[in-house]
Amino acid sequence: MNPADLGLPVDVPSTALFTDQYELTMLQAALRAGTADRRSVFEVFTRRLPDGRRYGVVAGTGRVLDAVENFRFDAGVLGFLRERNIVDEPTLQWLASYRFSGDIWGYPEGEVYFPGSPILRVEGSFAECVLLETVILSILNHDSAIAAAASRMSAAAAGRPLIEMGARRTHELAAVASARAAYVGGFTTTSDLAAGFRYGIPTVGTSAHAFTLLHDSERDAFRAQVDSLGRGTTLLVDTYDVAEAVRTAVEIAGPELGAVRIDSGDLLLVAHRVRQQLDELGATSTKIVVTSDLDEYAIASLAAAPVDAYGVGTQLVTGSGHPTCSMVYKLVARAQSADPKAPLVPVAKKSMGGKTSIGGRKWAARRADADGIAEAEVVGTGPVPTELADRQLLVELVKGGAVVAREPLDTARERHIAARAALPMSAIQLSRGEPVLPTEYA
Amino acid sequence: MNPADLGLPVDVPSTALFTDQYELTMLQAALRAGTADRRSVFEVFTRRLPDGRRYGVVAGTGRVLDAVENFRFDAGVLGFLRERNIVDEPTLQWLASYRFSGDIWGYPEGEVYFPGSPILRVEGSFAECVLLETVILSILNHDSAIAAAASRMSAAAAGRPLIEMGARRTHELAAVASARAAYVGGFTTTSDLAAGFRYGIPTVGTSAHAFTLLHDSERDAFRAQVDSLGRGTTLLVDTYDVAEAVRTAVEIAGPELGAVRIDSGDLLLVAHRVRQQLDELGATSTKIVVTSDLDEYAIASLAAAPVDAYGVGTQLVTGSGHPTCSMVYKLVARAQSADPKAPLVPVAKKSMGGKTSIGGRKWAARRADADGIAEAEVVGTGPVPTELADRQLLVELVKGGAVVAREPLDTARERHIAARAALPMSAIQLSRGEPVLPTEYA
Numbered sequence: 001m002n003p004a005d006l007g008l009p010v011d012v013p014s015t016a017l018f019t020d021q022y023e024l025t026m027l028q029a030a031l032r033a034g035t036a037d038r039r040s041v042f043e044v045f046t047r048r049l050p051d052g053r054r055y056g057v058v059a060g061t062g063r064v065l066d067a068v069e070n071f072r073f074d075a076g077v078l079g080f081l082r083e084r085n086i087v088d089e090p091t092l093q094w095l096a097s098y099r100f101s102g103d104i105w106g107y108p109e110g111e112v113y114f115p116g117s118p119i120l121r122v123e124g125s126f127a128e129c130v131l132l133e134t135v136i137l138s139i140l141n142h143d144s145a146i147a148a149a150a151s152r153m154s155a156a157a158a159g160r161p162l163i164e165m166g167a168r169r170t171h172e173l174a175a176v177a178s179a180r181a182a183y184v185g186g187f188t189t190t191s192d193l194a195a196g197f198r199y200g201i202p203t204v205g206t207s208a209h210a211f212t213l214l215h216d217s218e219r220d221a222f223r224a225q226v227d228s229l230g231r232g233t234t235l236l237v238d239t240y241d242v243a244e245a246v247r248t249a250v251e252i253a254g255p256e257l258g259a260v261r262i263d264s265g266d267l268l269l270v271a272h273r274v275r276q277q278l279d280e281l282g283a284t285s286t287k288i289v290v291t292s293d294l295d296e297y298a299i300a301s302l303a304a305a306p307v308d309a310y311g312v313g314t315q316l317v318t319g320s321g322h323p324t325c326s327m328v329y330k331l332v333a334r335a336q337s338a339d340p341k342a343p344l345v346p347v348a349k350k351s352m353g354g355k356t357s358i359g360g361r362k363w364a365a366r367r368a369d370a371d372g373i374a375e376a377e378v379v380g381t382g383p384v385p386t387e388l389a390d391r392q393l394l395v396e397l398v399k400g401g402a403v404v405a406r407e408p409l410d411t412a413r414e415r416h417i418a419a420r421a422a423l424p425m426s427a428i429q430l431s432r433g434e435p436v437l438p439t440e441y442a
Numbered sequence: 443m444n445p446a447d448l449g450l451p452v453d454v455p456s457t458a459l460f461t462d463q464y465e466l467t468m469l470q471a472a473l474r475a476g477t478a479d480r481r482s483v484f485e486v487f488t489r490r491l492p493d494g495r496r497y498g499v500v501a502g503t504g505r506v507l508d509a510v511e512n513f514r515f516d517a518g519v520l521g522f523l524r525e526r527n528i529v530d531e532p533t534l535q536w537l538a539s540y541r542f543s544g545d546i547w548g549y550p551e552g553e554v555y556f557p558g559s560p561i562l563r564v565e566g567s568f569a570e571c572v573l574l575e576t577v578i579l580s581i582l583n584h585d586s587a588i589a590a591a592a593s594r595m596s597a598a599a600a601g602r603p604l605i606e607m608g609a610r611r612t613h614e615l616a617a618v619a620s621a622r623a624a625y626v627g628g629f630t631t632t633s634d635l636a637a638g639f640r641y642g643i644p645t646v647g648t649s650a651h652a653f654t655l656l657h658d659s660e661r662d663a664f665r666a667q668v669d670s671l672g673r674g675t676t677l678l679v680d681t682y683d684v685a686e687a688v689r690t691a692v693e694i695a696g697p698e699l700g701a702v703r704i705d706s707g708d709l710l711l712v713a714h715r716v717r718q719q720l721d722e723l724g725a726t727s728t729k730i731v732v733t734s735d736l737d738e739y740a741i742a743s744l745a746a747a748p749v750d751a752y753g754v755g756t757q758l759v760t761g762s763g764h765p766t767c768s769m770v771y772k773l774v775a776r777a778q779s780a781d782p783k784a785p786l787v788p789v790a791k792k793s794m795g796g797k798t799s800i801g802g803r804k805w806a807a808r809r810a811d812a813d814g815i816a817e818a819e820v821v822g823t824g825p826v827p828t829e830l831a832d833r834q835l836l837v838e839l840v841k842g843g844a845v846v847a848r849e850p851l852d853t854a855r856e857r858h859i860a861a862r863a864a865l866p867m868s869a870i871q872l873s874r875g876e877p878v879l880p881t882e883y884a
Contacts (some may be wrong), residue, residue: 172583209772214773
């Protein structure tokens with residue numbers, strides 16, 4: 001991870017403790033058994049989408065690359081592992097020189113996915129790959145959950161700007177990652193300064209109810225705000241009486257008033273009334289921002305209302321009912337011996353209680369119809385059929401330990417918009433349903 | 443925040459960017475209007491508990507104290523704010539010397555809370571208090587949500603150990619805070635090494651299915667694990683056939699085998715079968731650990747099963763259906779002028795759409811019956827009634843900017859167990875219901 005990678009000018013020497021203890025104890029046992037060097041293929045996939053969802057959104061890939069690059073065991077970390085007696089000395093020595101040297105392929109960030117999609121494929125020795133399980137899953141499960149909610153909201157907003165403002169509803173660093181994932185999923189701006197700092201996402205914000213309450217009157221507060229932030233600012237008009245506040249706002253700022261924000265009440269009704277009042281006062285270009293406990297359904301219900309922008313908090317950072325994905329990181333193939341030329345053998349846990357896996361290193365492609373609309377997610381382990389060769393989804397991300405696929409966040413955002421647009425129309429229906437594409441195993 | 447505060451040996455110079463932009467623009471406008479120095483009281487409270495929950499759990503207080511102490515605007519942060527033109531030069535100058543110098547009182551960590559409980563009270567100038575809104579809410583909303591789920595699970599587990607293993611299901615640093623909050627709520631151990639490193643929480647973990655699949659046979663895998671980790675290790679027995687795995691496990695490790703872990707299938711049924719088989723094989727002291735998608739209901743349903751420990755992941759780190767709390771940070775009183783002796787005036791937003799607040803600086807006490815069982819959460823703004831004087835809930839956390847209430851995490855954990863035990867019995871019913879204590883306004 002880069003020093004600045006947590007949304008702050010911080011120095012993070014390692015991501016190696018974002019790890020479940022069993023990864024280290026497995027390493028120890030495999031080193032001793034002589035199996036640690038067997039070439040192995042791990043894949044990240046999900047057995048299902050969250051109930052009723054039509055598609056998933058891959059997000060966090062860029063953060064995964066940073067995490068892998070900075071996965072090192074420095075003296076502080078090794079000292080902790082030694083003191084706690086978590087692993088033995090030979091294992092500590094092995095960890096001291098750890099650098100991931102394998103290959104990673106995956107769906108590029110912003111791409112959509114379906115049950116069984118091999119979202120990420122990590123290949124190298126068992127030892128070097130097994131250690132990455134937790135940090136990779138933490139990032140992808142969190143960020144993809146947020147991006148999926150964001151994508152539904154941005155589809156519902158149908159082009160109106162969306163402001164991410166959920167920092168206060170989630171862990172302070174999850175908030176930074178959430179703002180990033182929301183941007184990939186189609187959001188426009190964020191209130192979170194750390195996300196602006198780290199990822200360059202445009203930040204917005206003007207005032208809260210506390211600012212009005214601080215002053216002796218709403219008029220004093222509005223005047224103070226306009227004096228300092230200019231007429232183009234957004235005034236919050238629901239601290240006392242909305243109609244009176246709108247009147248006062250236009251009186252003070254004039255028709256150049258940038259926007260008013262409504263944060264409570266029946267937004268549909270209030271937005272109509274406020275729009276009419278603003279127009280009657282001549283403030284025809286003053287915008288209306290609404291921000292009260294919105295989710296994709298509330299956004300859709302305001303499609304016909306005179307609303308110019310939506311601010312979304314809680315429901316965005318909690319994935320709108322699905323705060324995590326169910327991605328897993330599974331060994332799907334490994335060599336029969338430590339010989340680097342030994343062929344790979346597909347492996348899989350026996351099915352029990354629905355936890356099925358399919359062994360073998362996989363490719364994936366999205367088959368499209370004659371109009372270019374996707375019709376199936378095709379996943380296979382053999383050779384890629386010729387007709388799907390140029391529809392393959394996995395791209396090379398890390399080659400021999402070196403990251404080869406860094407990209408600006410806007411690229412992921414644009415990719416997501418394009419990938420969603422290539423899905424059947426029903427993808428963006430908010431109603432519950434099956435995945436919009438079937439997954440076929442070739 | 444201490445350098446090591448994110449679960450790593452990291453250097454975090456500041457928490458000041460964990461802030462919504464509007465806090466800085468309000469500051470700018472108030473500085474210019476001459477209202478920034480008005481003495482102000484902000485309170486953190488929630489209007490309701492998550493639907494059906496009987497009590498809330500305060501968690502994250504210790505992290506809040508670190509965040510407040512390290513809320514500074516260094517050159518990197520100021521440069522970003524300047525470059526982005528987020529606030530003007532006088533505001534940047536003011537921020538450069540920012541140090542919180544006010545007072546904070548609050549419910550101590552681990553304490554339970556109810557709708558309207560004044561969980562935290564921040565007092566100082568408007569300027570210095572308004573900036574802390576987002577970081578305080580991020581921490582308390584996240585950590586308290588996790589602790590509340592943990593508390594229900596630990597009540598359901600009725601003394602059996604609980605292992606936190608949800609790191610892979612949430613943001614990598616939210617995971618560290620989740621392990622901490624779970625510990626406060628009654629969990630015993632965590633799989634997350636970063637949480638062990640930072641907070642000293644005991645860590646556990648032995649092996650995953652990948653370890654079995656890496657080897658040519660389950661027997662080879664078990665032998666490798668026992669050879670390296672000893673007979674006291676926990677063997678995962680559901681990769682292929684459970685009965686065969688248990689037989690192999692005891693054959694290799696003998697009756698000293700520490701435990702077997704079951705991660706799929708009908709846990710109730712499988713646990714009974716495995717216990718019987720272990721006993722028949724003479725492994726009567728070998729324990730059974732279960733770990734498949736557990737929540738408090740699944741834990742309760744296994745109360746009569748021969749299970750020795752539960753591992754909980756997804757449902758813990760997502761708050762078992764409620765991944766955040768609805769705590770808000772509201773201005774409840776402020777001075778009429780910048781004169782430090784000016785009396786405080788209670789303030790509150792006018793009710794619209796159910797967003798009611800009660801103005802004024804509050805005290806809170808928990809009234810108990812003759813047996814010491816809590817019967818009401820009493821919240822008031824006037825003098826504290828004599829009979830409640832020694833039942834007050836708020837304690838001094840920060841005095842004149844200095845943290846005065848640091849404590850070990852175990853103290854919070856013990857406090858929680860005691861506070862929960864003093865609630866009416868129905869508090870730990872898992873069924874949905876009203877808050878177990880009414881909130882009375884004195």
